[in-house]
Amino acid sequence: MAVAFTDREKRDIAKVLVETAEELFATQGLKKTSLEELVGPARIAKGSFYAFFDSKEALYLEVMLRRAPQIATRFTGMLERPVDEEGLVTVMHAIADVLVADPFYRRLLSHPDELDTVTRRVGREQIARISPHLLTPLVEYLAAGQRDGAVVDDIAPEVLVDVIRAAGLIVMHRDRFATDYRQVLDATIRSLARGMLR
The missing domain is CATH 1.10.357 (Tetracycline Repressor; domain 2)
Incomplete structure (x- = not known):
């Protein structure tokens, strides 16, 4: 069953995902950064990642835009x-x-x-x-x-x-x-x- 996040939780989780991605993409790159590493600090399941971003590449784009x-x-x-x-x-x-x-x-x-x-x-x-x-x-x-x-x-x-x-x-x-x-x-x-x- 999919987890329903409140608006505040969505904002907070998205922020953690972007901050984590920025650090990991800068140090180890897109390919070597795993979904597990991205979602760990946000304390969400791997499947929940897709409620926020369509792909790691979409998250990468979000980091670039930020x-x-x-x-x-x-x-x-x-x-x-x-x-x-x-x-x-x-x-x-x-x-x-x-x-x-x-x-x-x-x-x-x-x-x-x-x-x-x-x-x-x-x-x-x-x-x-x-x-x-x-x-x-x-x-x-x-x-x-x-x-x-x-x-x-x-x-x-x-x-x-x-x-x-x-x-x-x-x-x-x-x-x-x-x-x-x-x-x-x-x-x-x-x-x-x-x-x-x-």
Whole structure:
């Protein structure tokens, strides 16, 4: 017989599921996180999980949606800076700092297969709900720089966003640079910023 939860219990259980998932997905990933591990802290049966989420992938999406505005606040204020070398450098450093500080989004960058799995399960239109928080402001910032004549206009702003994301690879592999990590990151970001400008 299915357990009937009160509205308050539903809210509390959903909150615990999302918080537990955020930690487990960041540390061990989607595949290695079991349903048992997710429902344990919420003190519900495995079957009751589906009263809250259709799948682990739907829960993963919920974590992404919850985290996106928090992550965005770390760098969107930087997008008010002028679109010049220093402005681009500041924005790229803010994005790099997010990757250093946020294990969930760092894992997304280092394990793109997980995002592919979630996308296949929940659909691209659901994943697109994250863009207004993270991608759209950055695309608009770069497009404004192109309209003002500061940023090269022969490369689409969306491609320039991917160029910026490439700097994240240095963050992901910072252990390979040892004590030179910060210098390599700074030089890469500065070079990318200069390359994007007219």
